[in-house]
Amino acid sequence: MRVIAKPVPSSRTGRHRAVWVSNLFWYVVLGLASLVTILPFLWTLSTALKGPSDAIFSLPPQLLPRAPTLDNFVKVWGQLPIWRFFLNSLFVATFTVTLNVLVSSLAAYPLAKMRFAGRDLIFYLLLATLIVPAELTYIPGYLLAVNVFNYYDTLWALILPNIFSAFNIFLLRQAYMSVPNDLIDAAHIDGAGELRIWWSVLMPIIRPTVATAAVFTAVTSWNALLWPSLMLRNRELYTLPVGLLALRGMFTADFRLIAAGAIMVIIPMLVAFLFAQRYFINGLTGAVKG
Amino acid sequence: MGIKQRNRLTPYLFLLPALALMAIFTLYPLVSVAYLSFTEYSILSPPQLVGLENYQRLLSDKVFWLSLRHSFTYLLVTPLIIVLAIMLAIAVNRKLRGIGLFRALYYIPVITGSVAIGIAWQFLFDGTGGPVNGWLLQLGIIAKPIIFLVEPGYILPIAMMMTTWMGVGYYMVVFLAGLQAISYDLYDAAKIDGCNDIQKHWYISVPGLRPSIVFVAVISTLSAIKVFDEIFVLSNGTGGMLNSGVTVVFYLWKQAFKLQNVGYASAVAMVLLVITLAFSIINVRLLERQED
Known part of the structure; x- marks a missing residue:
């Protein structure tokens, strides 16, 4: 091994200083990255706090409002049912997550722990659906919503198509596989049925993975834009992203309100x-890491 | 693995809800969109079979080719996001007071949602006097404001920057987990061998992150090829001046839901399916090679 003598700080204080300099360097790097991260938010907040006398666009750009005001918030609140949008989003996310996690964890159990005819076929079929982009299903999905299920322009249109997720099934299957078979056998011997075993024995064990699937599904549902904007016409039913789009359309000229x-x-x-x-x-990260 | 059931139907009953929903919301639409791609259908009258006419039309549709080019250009986000996310992961992979705060901060764009972020970016790049124009003017880089989101050359790069900015925190966490799996001994050995800090990361962190890099490349290319939200929000639903920001999914949306050319849009959807299929095959190969 080649050993190259590096200038070693001679005293404790020297070493201390080296650590201090290195820390300072990293704080500067992290601080600059933070600036890039928060600038768009900060600029938006500043615009929202500016009154009519404060210029939004000036040279040099003026970040801090001279006379900050909450008028814009009050005005938007009065003109659009933001609270309603929030409740709609909450409703959709709650039902999507609950049903999705239930259906996925039911389906994942036999795939991980039971032997039956057609298991491989079902497994590969599920795997194949992972490739299908959701966007591809929007045209037939739209026709289904209007012609068959009659849930066009209801919140169920955002929930029902998003209950099945091959992704979550695989995630949960992985979790079940790490549960020892002995545990399930013991429950069998105690006379528990499969449904009991699934709910009372297995679900508590795989809870961290269930939480992972739930968070991932919730964030996806909360931020969904394209499908909800296709399904919702009635303003009272808008979710937050769709409501914000409508708001931008309403106040085109007034950046402060947007x-x-x-x-x-x-x-x-x-x-x-x-x-x-x-x-x-x-x-979110665990979900995709599988 | 595998446990004998007393009731042979049990596994199927557990799978039933998922499989039923899959049939309705994934398999049926897949078959249906394939059928519709061979029809002329404008919602008002029932679909009429027209053979390969939609696909022939696609071949000579300049906007469609443009949208393909844009979607493939969008793949440039992948290398950019990988490099930035690795650098960020290295920066936050150390014991410093408040490091958790920085990690959380970089993660906020991941959860914020594309509409609010798109609006914020519209403000930044506003053509009459957004701060980006302001700073560029102040620095003397430009002589007069650029109408960023209107001039055709800019919308796609800005959308790509926005995608990168929104996603980098997420991939940072993936790489952070990868970095933390690399043994300290390797870094110590490198230090003894005389590696400086940059060499240390080049020779140890980057090869050590290979599995994470492949994984990130796979998911970020698949989402880049399907980009819609960024373009939709930044261009106010227009796709940009002279279609300068139109991507494949945006074109699909426009043909299907704006112009009601459902059959034609279905043909676009089939092209999208073929592209994602090809990418998935490449990805599976990549992942397999990695396991060797």
């Missing part, structure tokens, strides 16, 4: 993230 709307729409997700940060980061 900005205030955008800030209000961001807040619920931001609050959820701040409180359950770990779940979000582990969940």
Whole structure:
């Protein structure tokens, strides 16, 4: 091994200084990256807080409002049912997540732990559906919603097509596979039925993976744009993203109001993230890592 | 693995809800869109079979080719996002006071949603006096404001920047997990061998991250090829001046739901399916090679 003598700091204080300099360097790097991350949010917030006398666009660009005001928020709140949009989003996300996780964890159990004819076929069929882009299903999905299920322009249109997820099934199957068979056998011997075993024995064990699937599904549902914008006509049913699009259309000329709307729409997700940060980061990333 | 059931129907009953929903919401639409791609259908009158006419039309449709080119150009997001996310992961992979705060901060764009972010980016790049124009003017880089989101050359790069900005925090976490799986001993050995900090990452972190890099490349190319939201929000639903931002999925949406050319749009959808299929095959190969 080739050993190259590096200038070693001679004293403790020297070493200390080296650490201090290195830390400072990284804080500067991290700080600059943070600036890039928050600038769009900060600019939007600043625009939302500006009154009519404060120029939105000026040279040099003016980040801080001279006379900050909440008028824009009040005005947007009065003209659009943002609260309603929030409840709609919440309704859709709650039902989508609950039903999706239930259906997925039911389906994943036999795929992981039972032997039956056609298991491989079903497995590969599910795998194949992972490739199909959701966008591909929107045209027939639209026709189904209008002609067959009659749920066009209802919130169920956003829930029902999103209950099946091959992705979550695979994720949960992986979790079941790590549960020892002995545990299931013991429950059998105790006389428990499969449904009992699934619900009372297995679900508690795979709970972390269920949480992962739930967070992933919730964020996807909450931020969905294209499908909800196709399905919803009645303004009272808009979800937050669709409502924000409508808001932008309404206030085309008034950037201050659009900005205030955008800030209000961001807040619920931001609050959820701040409180359950770990779940979000582990969940969203864990989900795709499988 | 595998446990004998007392009731032979049990596994099927567990699978039934999922399979039924799959049949209705994935398999049926797949067959249906394939059928519709051979028809002329404008919602008002029932679909009429026209053979390969839609596909022939696609071949000579300049906007369709443009949308294909844009979607493939969009793949440039993948290398960009990988490099930035690795750099960010290396930066946050250290014990510093408040490091958790930085990690969380970089993650916020991931969960915020494309409409609010798109609006924020419209403000930044506003043509009459958004801050980006303001700063460029101040620095003397440009002489007069650029109407970024209207001039054809800019919308696609701006959308790509937005995608990168929205996604980088997510991939950062993936790479962070990858970095934390690399043994410290390797870095120590490199130090003894005289590697400087940059060499250390080039010779150890990057090869160590190979599995994560392949994984990120797979998911980010698949989502780049299907990009819609960014273009839709940044162009106010127009696809940009002279179709300068139109991607394949945007074109699908426009033909199907704006122009009601459902049959024609279905043909576009089939092309999308073929592209994602091809990419999936390439991806499976990549993943297999990695396992060797």
